[in-house]
Amino acid sequence: MARKTAGMTNQMISAQGLTKTFPAKGKVVEAVRSVDLEVGAGELVAFLGPNGAGKSTTLRMLTTLLPPTSGDAIVAGSDIRRDPAGVRRRIGYVGQGSSGGHTQRVRDELHAQGSFYGMGRRETRARAAELIESLELGQVAGRQVQSLSGGQKRRLDIALGLIHRPELLFLDEPSTGLDPHSRANLWEHIVDLRRETGTTIFLTTHYLDEADQLAERVMVMDHGQVIADDTAWALKESLAGDRVSLTFETAADAAAAAARIGGAASGQVVTVTAPGGDRALPRYIRSLGDAGLDVTAATHRQPTLDDVFLALTGRTLREEAAHAEASAEPALA
Amino acid sequence: MTTIDATARPTGFLRDTASVFVRESRPLVRDPFSVIFSLVQPLVFLGLFGPLLIGASGGDAAGTLQWFVPGILVMVALFGTASTGANLLFEMQTGSHERTLVAPLSRSALLVGRALKEVVPLVIQGTIVVLVAVPFGFSLDVPGLVAGLAVLAVFGIGFGALSYTLALACRNRDWMFWMVHQTLLFPLMILSGMLLPLEDGPAWMQVAAAINPLSYIVGAERALLAGDFGAPAVIGGVIAAAVTCAIGVVVGVRAMKRAR
Numbered sequence: 001m002a003r004k005t006a007g008m009t010n011q012m013i014s015a016q017g018l019t020k021t022f023p024a025k026g027k028v029v030e031a032v033r034s035v036d037l038e039v040g041a042g043e044l045v046a047f048l049g050p051n052g053a054g055k056s057t058t059l060r061m062l063t064t065l066l067p068p069t070s071g072d073a074i075v076a077g078s079d080i081r082r083d084p085a086g087v088r089r090r091i092g093y094v095g096q097g098s099s100g101g102h103t104q105r106v107r108d109e110l111h112a113q114g115s116f117y118g119m120g121r122r123e124t125r126a127r128a129a130e131l132i133e134s135l136e137l138g139q140v141a142g143r144q145v146q147s148l149s150g151g152q153k154r155r156l157d158i159a160l161g162l163i164h165r166p167e168l169l170f171l172d173e174p175s176t177g178l179d180p181h182s183r184a185n186l187w188e189h190i191v192d193l194r195r196e197t198g199t200t201i202f203l204t205t206h207y208l209d210e211a212d213q214l215a216e217r218v219m220v221m222d223h224g225q226v227i228a229d230d231t232a233w234a235l236k237e238s239l240a241g242d243r244v245s246l247t248f249e250t251a252a253d254a255a256a257a258a259a260r261i262g263g264a265a266s267g268q269v270v271t272v273t274a275p276g277g278d279r280a281l282p283r284y285i286r287s288l289g290d291a292g293l294d295v296t297a298a299t300h301r302q303p304t305l306d307d308v309f310l311a312l313t314g315r316t317l318r319e320e321a322a323h324a325e326a327s328a329e330p331a332l333a
Numbered sequence: 334m335t336t337i338d339a340t341a342r343p344t345g346f347l348r349d350t351a352s353v354f355v356r357e358s359r360p361l362v363r364d365p366f367s368v369i370f371s372l373v374q375p376l377v378f379l380g381l382f383g384p385l386l387i388g389a390s391g392g393d394a395a396g397t398l399q400w401f402v403p404g405i406l407v408m409v410a411l412f413g414t415a416s417t418g419a420n421l422l423f424e425m426q427t428g429s430h431e432r433t434l435v436a437p438l439s440r441s442a443l444l445v446g447r448a449l450k451e452v453v454p455l456v457i458q459g460t461i462v463v464l465v466a467v468p469f470g471f472s473l474d475v476p477g478l479v480a481g482l483a484v485l486a487v488f489g490i491g492f493g494a495l496s497y498t499l500a501l502a503c504r505n506r507d508w509m510f511w512m513v514h515q516t517l518l519f520p521l522m523i524l525s526g527m528l529l530p531l532e533d534g535p536a537w538m539q540v541a542a543a544i545n546p547l548s549y550i551v552g553a554e555r556a557l558l559a560g561d562f563g564a565p566a567v568i569g570g571v572i573a574a575a576v577t578c579a580i581g582v583v584v585g586v587r588a589m590k591r592a593r
């Protein structure tokens with residue numbers, strides 16, 4: 001695989017103290033507060049956080065769309081402040097909105113995008129055909145962008161972001177608003193892309209399951225700060241632990257059991273967090289049974305990233321999402 | 334997949350401008366009827382206003398058309414380019430403008446390429462208007478028409494650039510774009526003597542017309558379409574078009590550089 005490496009090091013993104021404040025109605029919104037980031041070549045990183053956490057703002061600074069209030073970053077070998085053009089040539093960016101012009105035809109947009117990146121005519125056409133094929137846009141290639149479905153538009157956005165074979169691809173909520181089938185489809189494309197080309201991928205998402213299954217590295221952002229950064233597995237292991245729940249005959253038994261094993265009783269059910277919950281479960285059943293507290297049902301659940309977020313912030317991401325959807329902002333924050 | 338290294342190559346202002354121009358022009362090429370469709374309004378003016386003017390002038394159809402058709406040409410240029418910022422406004426809302434800002438395109442090219450595109454529909458529409466008027470007695474002077482369209486094209490680039498500037502200044506506030514657009518468009522049009530002569534109007538109107546660059550364009554078009562290259566009005570129109578163009582492009586490029 002012939003691929004130019006960015007700069008001297010193997011780092012794709014290296015940011016120190018990135019900060020962005022916006023003036024808003026006399027107050028100052030601290031959208032991003034002193035974020036440090038290190039992403040190596042070939043990594044797939046999911047940037048997770050509730051609405052307004054500062055994910056898009058961070059991406060917009062890294063992609064040279066917004067100048068940081070303070071802090072610096074080297075992205076794909078170029079400094080975002082001193083050489084924004086160098087950054088732009090090397091990265092692909094799929095924003096939170098839809099990138100295709102509404103009255104443009106799909107194939108025309110891909111051709112225009114190729115010329116924007118200085119590609120030759122023949123090369124652009126070949127590359128556009130390749131992307132149309134691999135992102136399954138063949139049926140709609142001659143149609144106007146405004147006539148596409150949400151999933152088709154999103155696939156076009158990704159094709160546009162990939163036209164010049166960037167070393168580093170930023171994706172801002174690539175799967176938001178898609179049905180589960182289209183989401184799964186899109187993810188397959190992203191995973192394939194990474195496997196086949198080794199592209200470094202940095203994406204934001206609200207979907208915990210997505211980050212959980214597909215990215216080996218998860219960064220959690222909240223109130224403008226990165227509050228956790230590790231593999232999904234390590235985050236869950238260190239921050240959340242497994243959930244064991246035990247059901248008893250009576251609430252009194254449950255309360256007694258909770259007191260013994262240090263869990264929380266709610267009605268007849270006791271929940272307890274334990275590292276290595278699968279091994280803890282038979283132990284609990286045995287020792288509680290010996291004490292005359294018979295367990296009638298037991299479950300063991302692996303922690304989710306939602307549990308991680310809860311452990312970190314005391315809030316759940318689901319609550320946040322429901323809250324944000326209720327006070328829905330326009331799609332482009 | 335074979336990975337030929339295709340990471341973008343550096344481009345220059347001219348190449349970028351051409352890329353933006355081609356992208357902006359493509360919908361016109363794909364759907365030429367949209368160009369003709371936006372001719373309905375000027376043709377309605379020509380068809381309904383023309384006979385009234387001819388009647389008022391005492392029946393000299395050819396002479397009246399000679400006076401009126403150049404005004405309609407300027408109207409085509411004015412209306413076509415004034416609302417072009419709405420496209421950019423829309424692209425800023427969807428995210429396709431953001432996509433062009435992340436591409437390694439020169440910011441000036443993003444504006445200039447768009448503004449240059451205005452020339453295409455303008456020239457096509459202007460030619461159609463003139464051709465429609467010929468059977469009704471308008472006498473066509475081909476070099477005059479070419480020169481007239483050239484002056485209009487220069488004006489259109491500048492006015493289109495101003496419309497884009499307005500769009501950049503009004504991002505996320507469509508209503509403000511349309512309010513400014515509506516507030517300026519009709520006074521500019523009426524106070525240029527495009528549709529009705531202003532010679533008999535009150536003094537304040539004549540003062541307003543004198544500071545309206547469009548009045549000079551209208552004057553120049555009347556002279557040029559009659560083949561009168563030597564008329565003093567021609568110089569006034571050329572200067573007005575060039576100044577509009579220069580101001581539009583300078584202000585527009587500055588706005589685009591600050592855009593995000």
Ligand SMILES: Nc1ncnc2c1ncn2[C@@H]1O[C@H](COP(=O)(O)OP(=O)(O)OP(=O)(O)O)[C@@H](O)[C@H]1O
Binds near residue numbers: 029055333
């Ligand atoms: N241009 C702006 N002007 C003022 N405030 C802004 C601007 N852009 C973002 N903000 C504010 O900065 C904060 C972070 O916004 P950002 O869009 O980065 O969040 P996000 O994590 O991407 O959220 P979402 O999941 O909703 O996309 C929010 O409080 C937002 O209102």
Ligand SMILES: [Mg+2]
Binds near residue numbers: 055057172333
């Ligand atoms: Mg966002």
